[in-house]
Structure formats: structure tokens, C-alpha cells
Amino acid sequence: MDKVEHIGIAVRSLDISIPLYEKLLGTTCYKRERVELERVEAAFFRQGETKIELLQATDPQSVIANFIEKRGEGMHHVAFATLDIRGEMQRLQQEGFRLLSESPKPGADGKWVCFVHPKDTTGVLLELCQDMA
Secondary structure (H helix, E strand, O other): OOEEEEEEEEOOOHHHHHHHHHHHHOOOOOEEEEEOOOOEEEEEEEEOOEEEEEEEEOOOOOHHHHHHHHHOOEEEEEEEEOOOHHHHHHHHHHOOOOEOOOOOEEOHHHEEEEEEOHHHOOOOOEEEEEEOO
């Protein structure tokens, strides 16, 4: 893992949360996109080298909707950039970490993604991500 790529925050409403984070961070949302596979809509902010990703459910059965129902709005995951997601997945599996998918999936912001089970990481959901290009 090379660096923190972004921090994912689950929110009920992007329309409410985007202006709030624009004020908080002193910057504008630079991208908003739907990720149909995950049934979410994401909004992105840059803060230095790190990004903040706000996630709103687009389906009441999505992971984000379930997360908010159980825990409320708040930090959902920490994402780490890697140049070799498959190699990093293999390394983590060899170290005994459980992955939530067998292969990388297309995610937001032009990334391949894979999540590490939070039960293996002291309750923190970790995401690996690699640029698709």
C-alpha cells in the first residue's frame, strides 16, 4: 500500500452533505458519480494529496444504506492506493486477511477496488484501489 488515497464517509444526502463539506474543507466538490455495481452515488473533494469521498445509497438494500441504518452517518472506510492491486490482494491473503471479493471490481473515480474484511483490521473497513488506466 502506497498512501492513503481517500477516506469514505457514509451520508444520507449528498445534497445536504456536499455544501457542508465545501464549507468545512474550504474547497468545492470536483466530481459526483454513480457506481451502479455498489448502488451508491459518490462525491469527491481533494484535501492535499488525500481525497474525501461522500457516499449516498441509491438503493435501500445497499451496503451504505445498511451501514447508516446500523451505525448512522460517519466514516465508512479508509482507502489505500496501490500500483498492483492483485499483488497486494495476494500478499494480504497470505498474511491471513480476508478479502470481500476474489478479484478487483470497478469502483468510483476510475479505480479498481477490493475491500479487506473489517473483522481482520480492528473494525476498520479498508479498501485497496488502483487506477484503471
